[in-house]
Amino acid sequence: MEYNKRIIELFTNPKNMGEMKDPDGVGKVGNPICGDVMHLFINVKDNKIADIKFKTFGCVAAIATSSIVTELAKGKTLEEAEKITNADVAKALGGLPPIKMHCSVLAQQALKAAIKDYREKKTK
Amino acid sequence: MKVYMDNSATTQMDKAVLKAMLPYFNKQYGNASSLHQMGREARKALEKARSDIAKTINADPEEIIFTSGGTESDNLALKGVAAANQGKHIITSKIEHPAIMSSCNTLSKQGYKITYLNVDSCGIVDLKQLEKEITKDTILVSIMAANNEMGAIQPIEDISEICKKHEVLFHTDAVQAFTKVPIDVKELNIDLMSISSHKIHGPKGIGALFVKKGTKIKRQMDGGGHEFKLRAGTENVASAVGFAVAANLDPKVKQIKELQEELIKRIEYDIKDIKLNGPRKQRLCNNVNFSFKFIEGEALLMLLDQKGICISTGSACASKSLEPSHVLISMGIDPVTSHGSIRFSLSKFNTRRELDYVVRNLKEVVEKLRRMSPFKGDKDIKIKEKEWEC
Numbered sequence: 134m135e136y137n138k139r140i141i142e143l144f145t146n147p148k149n150m151g152e153m154k155d156p157d158g159v160g161k162v163g164n165p166i167c168g169d170v171m172h173l174f175i176n177v178k179d180n181k182i183a184d185i186k187f188k189t190f191g192c193v194a195a196i197a198t199s200s201i202v203t204e205l206a207k208g209k210t211l212e213e214a215e216k217i218t219n220a221d222v223a224k225a226l227g228g229l230p231p232i233k234m235h236c237s238v239l240a241q242q243a244l245k246a247a248i249k250d251y252r253e254k255k256t257k
Numbered sequence: 258m259k260v261y262m263d264n265s266a267t268t269q270m271d272k273a274v275l276k277a278m279l280p281y282f283n284k285q286y287g288n289a290s291s292l293h294q295m296g297r298e299a300r301k302a303l304e305k306a307r308s309d310i311a312k313t314i315n316a317d318p319e320e321i322i323f324t325s326g327g328t329e330s331d332n333l334a335l336k337g338v339a340a341a342n343q344g345k346h347i348i349t350s351k352i353e354h355p356a357i358m359s360s361c362n363t364l365s366k367q368g369y370k371i372t373y374l375n376v377d378s379c380g381i382v383d384l385k386q387l388e389k390e391i392t393k394d395t396i397l398v399s400i401m402a403a404n405n406e407m408g409a410i411q412p413i414e415d416i417s418e419i420c421k422k423h424e425v426l427f428h429t430d431a432v433q434a435f436t437k438v439p440i441d442v443k444e445l446n447i448d449l450m451s452i453s454s455h456k457i458h459g460p461k462g463i464g465a466l467f468v469k470k471g472t473k474i475k476r477q478m479d480g481g482g483h484e485f486k487l488r489a490g491t492e493n494v495a496s497a498v499g500f501a502v503a504a505n506l507d508p509k510v511k512q513i514k515e516l517q518e519e520l521i522k523r524i525e526y527d528i529k530d531i532k533l534n535g536p537r538k539q540r541l542c543n544n545v546n547f548s549f550k551f552i553e554g555e556a557l558l559m560l561l562d563q564k565g566i567c568i569s570t571g572s573a574c575a576s577k578s579l580e581p582s583h584v585l586i587s588m589g590i591d592p593v594t595s596h597g598s599i600r601f602s603l604s605k606f607n608t609r610r611e612l613d614y615v616v617r618n619l620k621e622v623v624e625k626l627r628r629m630s631p632f633k634g635d636k637d638i639k640i641k642e643k644e645w646e647c
Contacts, residue, residue, distance in 0.1 A: 136559075141559070144556070144559065145560070145563065147629065150628075150629055151628075161631075164640070165592070165593040165596075165632075165638050165639070165640055166592045166593070166640055168553055168581065168592075168596040169553070170631055170632075171631075172631040188629060188630060188631040189629055189630070189631065190551060190552065190553060190629075190630045190631055190632055191553050191556070192553050192555040192556055193555055193556055193559050195553070195556075196556060196629060
C-alpha cells in the first residue's frame with residue numbers, strides 16, 4: 134500500500150485543522166475501535182459554509198480525507214455541500230488505496246452529520 | 258539524518274558476513290550436491306556453515322536443516338510434524354507470528370484441532386492453561402521463544418518441561434530470540450526450533466529448522482534428497498556461509514540493552530499519556546514498544562518517516578487488514594491504545610546520537626498529531642459497538 138504525493142502533503146500540512154468557537158453545526162463520526170474518529174465543525178452564513186474545521190484521530194488517509202472534505206465544502210451552499218460524495222473526496226485526493234476507501238466515506242458522513250446538526254439546531 | 262530502528266523487521270548485513278559470502282557467488286559457485294571438485298568445495302563450505310550454526314545452540318550438525326527463512330521453518334515444523342505423527346491436536350499461543358498462525362489455520366482446515374493459549378497483560382503465555390489443554394491426542398506444542406512485536410521472552414524452559422512430562426513434541430519459533438537469548442537445545446530439551454539469518458545481520462532468504470535426532474517429521478518440499486531428505490532444493494551455499502558468520506558474531510546484547518533502557522527512560526520522561534507494551538524485565542534486549550494515547554500508529558510512523566526515522570507499528574491501519582494487532586489485543590490492551598502503538602527495534606549499529614534525534618522528533622510529532630486529535634483525555638473516547646467491519 135502506498136499513498137500518493139497529494140495525500141502525504143495534506144496529511145503533513147492539513148488545511149482547516151483545529152477547533153471552532155461556537156460552531157453552528159458539529160458532525161462526529163467514526164469509531165475509535167476501528168482506528169478513526171472525525172469531528173467536523175461548520176459555521177454557516179447566508180446558507181453557505183462560511184468556515185469549516187476538523188479534528189481527527191486516525192491514520193494518514195483519515196487526516197488527508199478530513200482536510201480535503203473541508204476544502205471541498207468551504208464556500209458551498211448547504212445543498213451543494215450535501216451532494217459531495219465519498220467518490221468526490223477520493224477523487225480530489227487523486228485516489229485512495231482500496232483498503233482506505235472507508236476514510237472517504239467517513240469524511241462525507243462527517244460533513245453530512247454537521248449539516249444535519251446545524252439544521253436541527255436551527256429548527257429548535 | 259537517517260535512523261534505522263526496525264531491526265525486528267530486518268537488519269543491516271554485517272561487513273564480515275558480506276565478505277565471507279562473496280567468493281561463493283562467482284568463484285566457488287559449485288553445486289554442493291555435485292561430485293566434482295567444485296561441488297566438493299561447495300559441500301565443504303556448506304557443512305562448515307551447518308556445524309558453525311549447530312554449535313551456537315549446542316546441536317549436532319545433522320540436526321540443522323537449512324530453509325529459505327523463518328516462515329519456511331515454521332511451516333515445515335508444524336505441517337511436517339502433523340503429517341508424520343498420530344494425533345490431531347496442536348497447541349500454540351495467541352501471540353505467534355503469522356507463519357505459525359497461518360500454518361495452524363491450514364491444519365485446522367485439514368481436521369486438526371488447534372488450541373491458542375492465552376497470555377497475561379505482559380504477553381507471557383499461561384503455563385497452567387498449557388498443562389490443562391494437553392490431551393492424548395496432542396502431538397505438538399509450538400510457542401515462540403520471544404515475541405516480535407512487544408519483546409516478551411517466553412518461559413520456554415518451563416514449557417519444554419511440561420511437554421516432556423506429557424511426551425508431546427515442542428517447537429519454538431526463535432527467530433527473534435536467536436543470539437539475543439542464550440538457547441541450548443539439549444539443556445532446554447527442545448525438539449524443533451526455527452531460526453532466521455536476516456534478523457541477526459545475515460543475508461535474507463535463508464534460515465534453518467533445528468530438528469532433534471529421531472523426531473518424526475515429513476518434508477514439505479518435494480524434490481531431491483537435499484538436507485537429509487527434509488528440504489529439497491539446491492543448497493544456498495553463499496547464504497548458508499553468511500548465516501553461519503552472522504550466528505557467530507558478538508551479539509552485543511549488553512550494549513543494545515543499555516540503549517533500550519535509555520530509550521524507554523527518555524520516552525517515559527519526555528512524553529505523557531503513553532504505555533510501554535510488554536514486560537519490563539523478561540524482554541528482548543532490542544525491543545521498545547509504546548502506545549501513544551489519542552493518536553494513531555500509522556500516522557505517527559509516517560511523520561517519523563519524514564524525519565528519516567524507520568520504525569514499525571502494530572496499528573491495524575498500516576497493515577493489509579484493519580484489525581488492530583492480535584498480539585496487543587490478546588494482552589488485554591484496548592483497541593484504541595493498540596491503534597496508537599509503535600515499535601522501535603534496536604541493533605548494535607544504533608548510537609546514542611541517533612537515540613537523541615529519535616526522542617526529540619518523536620516528542621514533536623506526537624504533539625503535532627495530538628493537536629489534530631479530538632481526544633484530550635480518556636473520557637473523550639467513547640467506544641461504540643462496531644457499526645461495520647473496520
